[in-house]
Amino acid sequence: MTDNVYSTICPGCNFGCGLYIRENGALEVDFRKSSPANSGKLCRFGMNLPKLFAPTKSMVDGKETTIEEAAKEAAKRIAASKGSVVFLSLGNTTSEELLAFQKIAESALYTGAVAALPEDTYQTLNIGIPYSEIEAAKHIVLFIDPYEQYPLIVRRLLSARNKGAKISAVWWKDLPLADENIRPGDVSKLALTKDSLIIADYNPLSDTEQVKNVLALAKNAGTRITFLKPFANSTGGYLMAKGIKQKSISQLVEDINKGTIKILFCLESDPSVLIPSETLSKLTYLIIQTGQTLSTKANIVIAHEPLYKKKGTLINNEGRAQALGGTGTSGLDALGIIAGAKFDFDSLHESVKKAIGITVVDEFMMPKYERLEYGALQASAKPMDAKTALVSVYNPFMWSGLADDNDFVELNLNTVKALKLLKGGSIRIKSNGSTIEKKFKVAPVQDNILLTSNKFGIEKGIITPVEVSR
Ligand code: SF4
Incomplete structure (x- = not known):
């Protein structure tokens, strides 16, 4: 029997590391040296992808069923609860699926912390800078622990340091690659210039005042800033949802607690990481459409193909468009059942390319994005009042x-x-x-x-x- 080998992208974060997944009875990871984001290297999470892709089954109220039946039942329950359904995606699937998902989201799409920040910061928050700029920077300031959070950036940082860059870290712990370690409470000691480059993290649980604070630091010093993000297609999620009304996770939690939201539909997103279990238990129905193992019990599970089997486009932190090597569209078809009309992959793909501003998906070509200015920000990050x-x-x-x-x-x-x-x-x-x-x-x-x-x-x-x- 010949193995099936898929050229794919790791869904662990939006660094966009390329790899191969080999199916030979079990799943194996192979290195893809030609990948422009990571030159074949993977972090521990990337190496553990076979565990993440352990198969999941479509279920309705605890009983196994087909993906079509699960999607039909979800459609029925959504139609019966119009006005109290919310759709959540954090951007862990293809841009084509995210576009289709938006079309079925009846009121609001919840995608993270962005809604609590000024709109003119969205572009800066969501589209990073090419990694080659990180390697060429003279002064890099880390508001992350790269080893733990976005391990593949460490190579870029070391390369910059070998070329003479100074690295400052504003973090809770001394980082071995930093020349200067500053504690978050002492951030006023940080000296920034126009040659500095800030690397921060932006995720659905980010403290928005803290994010504003870092944006304000960059703005005031004329420093470049880039935000790494935890979900493979967070950048695609932003580009596809531009202009769509969005809400933050804290608003979502409030709405469920108030009882105005009865059904939560999550697309390739695990709500237990974001939403307290006592809040989730107030929902009438939790519906999850996913291609990977779940740590949350849902009333309906719509089990589509794992990401590596999908056809579609991911956009990494740099804004680089990357094609997945699969052919699967069962996720898109399930969304079509919920929408009541089949989605056509090719026309969605054309819309995706238009949103990126490209005519062909080529991971070796960097699309051109505007680096939009954002206004002055008033941040009031709370000093930590807890003793420990x-x-x-x-x-x-x-x-x-x-x-x-x-x-x-x-x-x-x-x-x-x-x-x-x-x-x-x-x-x-x-x-x-x-x-x-x-x-x-x-x-x-x-x-x-x-x-x-x-x-x-x-x-x-x-x-x-x-x-x-x-
Ligand atoms: S750095 Fe991110 S994208 Fe790369 S292998 Fe690790 S988790 Fe996956």
């Missing part, structure tokens, strides 16, 4: 709900001594009425901060005030 806090370092494993082996927190030696923690022992962390016990690792972290790259179930957003003891 757990800081979640969001990374591909956390967004996808895929288990990782990092079941520990990082803290510094002062915290270890103050709490009299024992070597090889654990730390008790109390928050929101729950207490958990975790292993710890000593690292050059800010005093009274615990860093985690895992989800423990006690978090309240990125920064969670906690009480700690031995």
Whole structure:
């Protein structure tokens, strides 16, 4: 039997790493050296893709069914609840599917934090800069932990440093590749010039005041800024939804809690990462259309093909259009059942190219995007009032709900001594009425901060005030 080999893009973040997925009974990952974003290299998440693509089944109220029947049942329930249905996509599927999805979204499309920010910042937030500009920068300022969050950027940073770039990090922990480490509370010590380039992160749980703060820093110093994002086609999601009314996740949570939203339809997005379980339990129906394993129980699961089998276009952080090597359109067909009219891939594809401003999808060609100016921003980032806090370092494993082996927190030696923690022992962390016990690792972290790259179930957003003891 010959293997099926698909040339595809990793859905772990929107860095846009290319790879091959080989089907030979089990799934295997092969390196694609020609990929312009990553030259074949992958991070741990990319190497773990076979686990993410474990097959899922279409279900209605716990019973297995076909994708068509699941989509028909979803269509029926959506039609019966007009006015109280919300459609959520974070951009983890093809631009063609996202365009179709928009057409069925009856009122609002929820895609993340963007709605809470001024509209003139959207282009800057969503379209990054070519990675070649990062490698050529003279001064790079990191508002991320590249090793944990967007590992493939580390190569670009090291290349810039080898060419003489200075790297500053504004982070909770000293980063080994930085020449200068500044704590987030001391950001006023950061010296920016027109030659600096800020790399930040922008995700659905981002603190909007913090994002405004970083945008304002860049604006005031005339510094270039780029935001990395966690979902493979976040940039495509923005380009396809330009001009469409959108709402933030916090608005969505409020609407479900108020009872004005009864059905949530998620396209290739795991709501449990974003929405508290007590809020999700208030929904009459949760419908998830996906091609990968789920960590959330949904009333209806519409199981389309995994991303690597799809036909369609992804747009990476640089704005580079990348074609998937599959032929599948079952996701698009299921959306057609819900819309009550079949979607034609070719005409959607033409619209996608038009939205990008290209005539052909070629990953080696960089489309031209305007770098639009944004106005002055008033940011009022709150100083951290908690004595001790757990800081979640969001990374591909956390967004996808895929288990990782990092079941520990990082803290510094002062915290270890103050709490009299024992070597090889654990730390008790109390928050929101729950207490958990975790292993710890000593690292050059800010005093009274615990860093985690895992989800423990006690978090309240990125920064969670906690009480700690031995
Ligand atoms: S998770 Fe991001 S950095 Fe890692 S392989 Fe996938 S696209 Fe690349």
